[in-house]
Amino acid sequence: MKQPLAYVHPEANIAENVVIEPFVSIDKDVIIGEGTRIGSSVTIMPGVRIGKNCRIFPGAVIGAAPQDLKFRGEYSTVEIGDNTTIREFVTINRGTVAKGKTVVGNNCLLMAYVHVAHDCVVGNDVILVNNTQLAGEVVIDDYAILGGMTAVHQFVHVGSHVMVSGGSLVRKDIPPFIKAGREPLSYVGINSIGLRRRNFSNEKIREVQEIYRYIYQKGLNISQAVEIIEAEMPASTERDEVLLFIKDSKRGIIRGYLPD
Structure with missing residues (x-):
């Protein structure tokens, strides 16, 4: 009409x-x-x-x-x-x-x-x-949510199931399944609520949490974390998605949160 x-x-x-x-x-x-x-x-x-x-x-x-x-x-x-x-x-x-x-x-x-x-x-x-x-x-990527007034730099890659805080400046890649906030933009946990809404099991959510403990919370650099995850965690869709994202990142991924 x-x-x-x-x-x-x-x-x-x-x-x-x-x-x-x-x-x-x-x-x-x-x-x-x-x-x-x-x-x-x-x-x-x-x-x-x-x-x-x-x-x-x-x-x-x-x-x-x-x-x-x-x-x-x-x-x-x-x-x-x-x-x-x-x-x-x-x-x-x-x-x-x-x-x-x-x-x-x-x-x-x-x-x-x-x-x-x-x-x-x-x-x-x-x-x-x-x-x-x-x-x-x-x-x-699929199921990502970017809060209001978020500005994303050229060539940045935001992974699936990511939640980005409103007003963020996104200068680095954001790997899948996580929440990103603060300034400069940092890892602030996994997007557990979003994953549950999309029918991820508790077991899968715990697996994602363990992956990101290696990456952000155990004092390892990214290369060390990737090496340990590949060696010690069994292959799965989620594990492999995170590892492939990091390996393919051109701008590097966001850092972990460092308290003042």
């Missing part, structure tokens, strides 16, 4: 039951799936693909050119999965030659004034609270 005051380019591919409110602008080379609702004054630029049953609230701008001086107009896209909610005045920029696309997964909630820069990859079931700002080529 398209309002007469909305503009939809004739080359846009819009499912029949998409709701488009007044003053929306949808350019060419846009695909929008069934059941999605586009709020008033939303701007959707070329190269955007939006899945099914999404809700885009008023004032959002999706698919604008990257804010990257290296961008030379190359073709790139924004890809948004199904059942994702994008609140008021969110901005999501297209990719660059670096990755070619910016991705937001399924079942995500991007609250008001969130910015997702070029070439970011946001996983499934992620919550970005109001005013969270992602610089270019940031990766946010």
Whole structure:
């Protein structure tokens, strides 16, 4: 259902039951799936693909050119999965030659004034609270929650099931399953409440706690901790996810909390 005051380019591919409110602008080379609702004054630029049953609230701008001086107009896209909610005045920029696309997964909630820069990859079931700002080529894994007014440095990787305190400056990678807080941003425990909500067993939660005791609480450096975890803890999905994250980290992981 398209309002007469909305503009939809004739080359846009819009499912029949998409709701488009007044003053929306949808350019060419846009695909929008069934059941999605586009709020008033939303701007959707070329190269955007939006899945099914999404809700885009008023004032959002999706698919604008990257804010990257290296961008030379190359073709790139924004890809948004199904059942994702994008609140008021969110901005999501297209990719660059670096990755070619910016991705937001399924079942995500991007609250008001969130910015997702070029070439970011946001996983499934992620919550970005109001005013969270992602610089270019940031990766946010599934089920992560970033508190309001969090600022994430370019190239940072945030692991799955992570909870980041509001107002944080994220300069280093944050490994999976943990809570991060304080300034500078530090490990402050595992995200046990989030893990229980996602049906992790008590045994698995204790396993994750033991992994991070080696990494942050036994006076070891990261290389020593990784070596001991590999030698002494049996292989599991969670153990291997943490170890692979640390080994692949380009910026290094956040430190443990050091009391004053």
